[in-house]
Amino acid sequence: MKTYYSNLIDNNRKWVSEKLNQDSDFFNKLAHGxxxxxxxxxxxxxxxxxxEITGTQPGEMFVHRNIANMVIHTDMNMLSVLDYAVNVLDVKHVIVCGHYGCGGVLAAMDTKEYGLIDNxxxxxxxxxxxxxxELDSIEDMKERANRFVEINVIEQVADLSKTSIIKxxxxxGKDTQIHGWVYDIKNGLIQELDEQIKF
Ligand SMILES: [Zn+2]
Incomplete structure (x- = not known):
């Protein structure tokens, strides 16, 4: 009987053959670096x-993910990824992408305790x-949460611009461009917040 888990491996095999059908050199090219x-x-x-949401392929995005897309100045994991991306891979764009309905952001709006994650x-x-x-003046709690998601992205981009790596x-003289995005889970659309970001 197929389990959810074994389907993952089956799906991988299907994905490999689809990729090879489109381009028999697909994996050889990626293996070069x-x-x-x-x-x-x-x-x-x-x-x-x-x-998936940007229509990009393996090899196009170096990825760091954490709860609520945070840029914390003492986070060695994030800093290492950022340093490698900017100084070794020489990425042209750094995108901080938040999303509406973010559990981490919602949790920051209440006083409940969740354990370790509270830190x-x-x-x-x-x-x-x-x-x-600004946030307290928004009466509708859904709207307030959505604005908080946007503000959080703007703040993380500002913090990104203040890391020693980006500075x-x-x-x-590197032309590393940094951007703030919000993704809407309800319709799949990305919104750029760049014009709201001041460094
Ligand atoms: Zn989230």
Whole structure:
């Protein structure tokens, strides 16, 4: 009997043969190395798969994901990914992509305790505190949560621009472009927030 798990392996075999049908050299080319033009910093949410929603292929996006797409200055994992992407892979674009209905952002709006993750959510709560005036003035809680998702992306992009890695890249004349996006799970559409971001 097929289980959900064994289907995963079957699907992999099907995917390999589809790729090879389209391009018999597909995997040989990838095996030579990667030169992705994009670093994606997104949420760990299973509904926001970076490649699928942007129509990109293996080799096009270097990906870092965590809960609520956070850029934390002491996060060695994120910093290592960012440093490698900018200084070794020489990506042209770094995209921070949040999404409406983000569980991490919603958790930062209430006072419930969730355990270990509370320490991570603390950073998102700090974003709320910075923008309390605007957010508290939005009466509809869904609208408030959606705006909080957008503001969180804007803040993470601002923090990204202040990392030593991005600052040094710009100082050394690299044209690394950074962007803030929000993905709408309800309709699949991406919205660019770039014009709201000031460095
Ligand atoms: Zn999320």
């Amino acid at each position: 990667q030169k992705p033009p994009v670093l994606w910093i997104g949420c760990a949410d299973s509904r926001v798969p970076a490649n 991570w959510i603390r950073h998102i709560k700090d974003v709320y505190r910075l923008h309390r005036h 040094n890249a710009w100082k050394n």
